[in-house]
Amino acid sequence: MWMIRMRRVMTANADSPMIRLFTALEIPDEVAEKLIPLQRGINGARWIERPDFHITLRFIGDVAENVADDIDEALAEIPVEPFEVELEGIGEFGGKRPHTLWAGVKPSEPLHILQGRHESAMRRAGIKPETRNFTPHVTIARLGRVETAEVYSFIRAHSPFSAPVFTVEHFTLFSAKGATGGGPYVIEQRYPDFSWAEED
DSSP: OOOTOOOOEEEEOOOOEEEEEEEEOOOOOHHHHHHGGGSSSOTTTTOOOOOGGGEEEEEEEEEEEHHHHHHHHHHHHHHOEEEEEEEEEEESSSTSOOOOOEEEEOOOHHHHHHHHHHHHHHTTTTTOHHHHHHOOEEEEEESSSSOHHHHHHHHHHHOBBBBEEEOOEEEEEOOOOHHHOOOSOOEEEESOOHHHHHOO
């Protein structure tokens, strides 16, 4: 089995192990250095650890090991042409009851094309279509019982926000905790896979 580090969770109605997966872009250090100083000032917020910063391309969910192999094969076929990504703006999900604080991603046609290729790959692997719109972002905090006014005050205080442009040359398959879906996340594979070249 190629994914030797994967976390397995037992489903309530099955004996076979399941793996919770998602694909994403990793965040380089120079961008993370702009995000970390934001992580203060909201009582009760659960700030995301630096290693878990990412831009989700496709949440896959809990899958059986044999399906994970099919997913790996489908992802390996996705071409990746280098393109630039830039973070822009601070916002929240949840509206009147915000539950997630994020840094946005500047509109990018290459990014949307790559995400579309992920969606197509997942359908080839037998994964149900994603029904939610693609809203690229980097989660910087989970918000439990926090004051809504405090969240919007935070957003105003840190706007406008921007970070250095970075170049994307690969994407990553991560595994997550089965019970909660949270971090720390584990890097399972990067695509394209150049590990063979490093061994030469």
